[in-house]
Each structure stands twice: as C-alpha cells, then as structure tokens.
Amino acid sequence: MTRGDLFSPECPTRRLLDRIGSKWTSMAVKVLAEADPEEVRFAELRRRMPGVSQKMLSVTLQNLVHDGLAERRVEPTVPVRVHYRLTPLGLSLDGPLAAVRTWAEEHMAEIDLARASAKR
Amino acid sequence: MTRGDLFSPECPTRRLLDRIGSKWTSMAVKVLAEADPEEVRFAELRRRMPGVSQKMLSVTLQNLVHDGLAERRVEPTVPVRVHYRLTPLGLSLDGPLAAVRTWAEEHMAEIDLARASAKR
C-alpha cells in the first residue's frame, strides 16, 4: 500500500483516531466489550463510566450506533428501557483498543517520568 | 486490576489516547518508526506529513520529546539542522498504533457503509 493513502485527508487511521480519541468512546467500547454478549442499559453504562454526563453518554452512544459499532434496542415500556451492545464490528475494535490499553498500563509511568525530569 | 484504576481521572489509557488522538502525533510516530533507526530532519518530516503546519509539527515533536518518546539532535551549523528519532519507548508505541492502523484499514469501509445507510 502507498503512503499517500494513509496520509491523505481521508486517511482511515486519522478518522478512526478522531473517533476513539474522543473522550468517552473507548471507555464505552470497553464497558460494552466486557459485558458482551450481554446488553447494557443506558443507566448501567452511566454507572460504569464515572464522570460521564448524560448528554455525552448519549452522544457517544449515538456515534457508536451511527458507525455500526453498537446496536440500540428499545423496550417499549413506560418509562422506556434502552439497551446497548456491540456489533461484531465493534467487538473487533476492542482488540486494537486493548493493545493500546496494555501499552498505556505498562509504559505511562515511563512517560510520566520523562515529563517530570523535563524542564516545565 | 480494578476497573476503578482504569476509569479514574488519571486513567493511563485516557491520557495516552489524549496524546495519540491529537491530530499529528500518531502520524509523526509512524513516519519516525518507518525511518528508524535513521534520524529524520524537521523539513523532511514536514514533507512526509502532508498538511501539517510548521507550528503544529513543532508542537507535536516537542510533545513527543517531552514525553520521552523521541529525541532531538541539533547540528550547530548555520542555518541549523535538527534531527529527530524515536526512543526505544517511542518505538514500542508503534506496535499498538500499528494494530489500530491495521484495524482502520480493514474496517473503516464498514463504518463508512454504516454511516451512509443511516439517516443523516
């Protein structure tokens, strides 16, 4: 493959990083992947993602659904109950994300060390 | 490990994603990793990263150096020549990034398909 493809404005890696770099996306994917194959309700997701606002969780999940990474199922009760789970595509994304998480856990301390020893 | 660790405000994964999610970081790491063990000059990096501004390349490289992911070497000529290369730590980060790149290349088309078939 050519380098031009990867670095063009439509570079798939860049676009993917825009997604998973958004504040809550990777956390949502991880929570949903851990629950898989069980569904997770909106309120339960919120509980498992400390600090997320209702709005941002809503936006994050909409993005995942819109990208085909997650599915949304509404129970037509009153009040409604909404369940989410990853699609196979979304589940497959957890692999690369896990690699990033593992690296972070193993090496972020070294980065912190480098930062601390640098002039601020 | 506990989930609390990963999802705390200082979650290492979150902080790493903040870095590699920034617009030019992952591209710079890739270019430097491809050149490794050769050094790459500032102007050459700029050429290999289409669209990057001088300022953002400078900021990106400073961040990498500050985090101990890259090294900077200045040739004290006039005008100066500045060379960059990854540290072993930075090189090790290319592994997880490569996993993300591979996933992106294999699956972004599916995401585009999902987006296209969704109501806009």
Add this chain to the structure above:
DNA sequence: CGGTATCCACAGCGATACTG
C-alpha cells in the same frame, strides 16, 4: 532552517433545564 509569538475560528465538552 527551524522554530516562536500572536491571533482567531471552531469543535468538544460540561452544566443545566426541559420532554415523551
């Protein structure tokens, strides 16, 4: 050549309040 300084536009995100 390789920065640094300044200015600015815009998108991400949080807080809050309201709705079906």
Add this chain to the structure above:
DNA sequence: CAGTATCGCTGTGGATACCG
C-alpha cells in the same frame, strides 16, 4: 428513563508574521 435543547467555556489547531 433516556434522551434533547441551550448555553458558554476551553483547548486544539490553522494562518500569519517575525527571530536566531
């Protein structure tokens, strides 16, 4: 319960100009 609407702050990043 699970959103949507509105508002405003903040940080990222682009354009431009200048410096050692």
